[in-house]
Each structure stands twice: as C-alpha cells, then as structure tokens.
Amino acid sequence: RKEVEQDPGPFNVPEGATVAFNCTYSNSASQSFFWYRQDCRKEPKLLMSVYSSGNEDGRFTAQLNRASQYISLLIRDSKLSDSATYLCVAARGGSYIPTFGRGTSLIVHP
Amino acid sequence: NAGVTQTPKFQVLKTGQSMTLQCAQDMNHNSMYWYRQDPGMGLRLIYYSASEGTTDKGEVPNGYNVSRLNKREFSLRLESAAPSQTSVYFCASSEGSSLTEAFFGQGTRLTVV
Numbered sequence: 492r493k494e495v496e497q498d499p500g501p502f503n504v505p506e507g508a509t510v511a512f513n514c515t516y517s518n519s520a521s522q523s524f525f526w527y528r529q530d531c532r533k534e535p536k537l538l539m540s541v542y543s544s545g546n547e548d549g550r551f552t553a554q555l556n557r558a559s560q561y562i563s564l565l566i567r568d569s570k571l572s573d574s575a576t577y578l579c580v581a582a583r584g585g586s587y588i589p590t591f592g593r594g595t596s597l598i599v600h601p
Numbered sequence: 602n603a604g605v606t607q608t609p610k611f612q613v614l615k616t617g618q619s620m621t622l623q624c625a626q627d628m629n630h631n632s633m634y635w636y637r638q639d640p641g642m643g644l645r646l647i648y649y650s651a652s653e654g655t656t657d658k659g660e661v662p663n664g665y666n667v668s669r670l671n672k673r674e675f676s677l678r679l680e681s682a683a684p685s686q687t688s689v690y691f692c693a694s695s696e697g698s699s700l701t702e703a704f705f706g707q708g709t710r711l712t713v714v
Contacts, residue, residue: 534705590646592643594643
C-alpha cells in the first residue's frame with residue numbers, strides 16, 4: 492500500500508463545475524502537505540500548501556484532517572485550463588522527504 | 602533564473618549500457634532528490650540528498666547510484682541499464698525544511714531497448 496493514496500480518476504467535469512479530490516496518507520509522522528499540479532509531459536509544480544486550519548487561493552481550497560489522515564482539494568468554477576493531474580504530497584518532518592500520491596486526473600470540457 | 606536544470610532531456614540506451622543523468626540547481630537549496638515516474642505509479646523516490654555530502658536510498662534505489670558532487674549538483678547513474686528502467690526521471694530540490702516546496706527539473710525521458 493502506498494504511503495499516499497489518491498483516486499486516479501479521471502474526473503470529467505464541465506466548465507463551471509465544482510470538483511473535489513481527496514487524498515489519504517498512512518504515515519502519522521507526516522507534518523507538511525501540499526498539492527502539486529502536473530500538466531501532460533511537464534514537471535510537477537506547486538499548486539498550494541495545505542494548512543491545518545484550511546486555506547484558500549482563489550478558486551482553490553485545501554483542507555487537512557489530521558485525525559482521519561486525509562487531505563482534500565476543492566476547485567470551484569472549473570476552467571478548461573484546470574485540466575491536469577493533481578498530485579497530493581505528504582512530507583515527514585526531520586529529513587523532509589516529499590512522498591507523492593499517484594495523482595488524480597482532471598478533464599474539464601466545454 | 603534557471604531553477605533546476607536536468608540533462609539530457611531524452612535518451613535511448615541499449616540494455617547493459619551505462620549513463621549518468623545530470624542535475625543542477627541554482628537556488629542554494631540543501632536537499633536534492635531523484636524521482637522516477639511511470640504510468641499508474643506516480644512519482645517514486647529513487648535517492649535523495651538531505652545536504653551536501655550525504656545521500657540516502659529512497660523507495661526504489663536498486664540499479665542506481667548517485668553522487669552529490671557539491672551543493673548545486675546531484676547526478677544519477679545507471680551502471681547497466683535494463684528495460685525496466687524505461688521511465689521519466691525528475692530531479693528536484695528544496696531548502697530541506699518541512700514547510701518549503703520542492704522545485705522540479707523538466708525531466709529526462711529514458712528508453713532502454
């Protein structure tokens with residue numbers, strides 16, 4: 492079982508829809524959490540960090556539930572340009588090693 | 602600002618050949634990482650270097666060696682390439698603290714025939 496689990500999708504949604512992704516992590520020593528975005532045949536890039544109190548960046552909202560060990564990403568008012576793979580990342584403290592989930596594919600159609 | 606630079610971008614090897622993937626970062630980061638990405642498997646850590654002079658195995662180290670040449674450079678070597686090492690390889694770097702993001706190079710697409 493992978494340390495970080497995600498539903499691979501694909502999630503196929505129309506423009507303007509709201510879509511949510513969940514991610515679970517198994518290592519309770521994980522301290523830091525992130526969502527990365529990866530476009531086809533490109534490198535991953537940071538979308539946003541995930542804070543315990545939850546955080547928002549425009550149309551994107553990230554939540555962390557430490558008790559249940561899951562992280563979520565909510566995208567409101569989806570755009571065509573949101574089509575990508577979204578990678579959930581958990582990092583342990585100490586040596587800080589980012590562990591990636593397999594990614595969730597999002598396709599936004601007109 | 603170049604960030605993380607990987608070379609080469611593409612490579613085709615024959616089984617048994619060796620090669621070194623180069624990675625350099627200009628952000629003065631302490632930590633550097635090598636990942637491989639395969640369809641359906643996500644990014645898996647091969648080796649990492651928490652600081653200059655140290656290297657450690659990740660999830661899938663077999664068949665690879667690394668060198669942290671200095672703070673800027675972290676190379677990955679395939680001594681005897683196998684078809685199972687066909688993959689996209691990403692180098693990344695970070696400051697090394699738990700709150701900071703990792704920056705990735707553009708990747709190396711390696712095919713072993």
